[in-house]
Amino acid sequence: MALSYKARRRLSLLVLVIGLPGYIMVAVVIMSAIPRPPIWAELLIYIALGVVWALPLKAVFRGVGKEDPDAERRDS
Numbered sequence: 001m002a003l004s005y006k007a008r009r010r011l012s013l014l015v016l017v018i019g020l021p022g023y024i025m026v027a028v029v030i031m032s033a034i035p036r037p038p039i040w041a042e043l044l045i046y047i048a049l050g051v052v053w054a055l056p057l058k059a060v061f062r063g064v065g066k067e068d069p070d071a072e073r074r075d076s
Contacts, residue, residue, distance in 0.1 A: 005068045
C-alpha cells in the first residue's frame with residue numbers, strides 16, 4: 001500500500017516529534033544499563049544507533065521536503 005504525500009508528511013512529523021525522542025530515551029537507558037564499554041566502542045554503538053532508526057523509515061521520509069506531486073494534477 002503506497003502512502004499519499006499528505007499521509008507521509010503527517011507520519012514523518014509524528015515519527016520526528018514523538019518517535020525519535022522516545023527512541024533516544026530507550027537507547028540511552030539501554031546504554032546506561034550495560035557495563036561501560038571502551039570509549040571507541042561506545043562511540044561506534046551510538047553512531048550505529050543514530051543510523052539504525054532511519055533505515056526502516058526511509059520510505060516515509062523520501063520526498064517529504066519537496067512539493068506535493070499530486071497538487072499539479074489536481075490544479076489542472
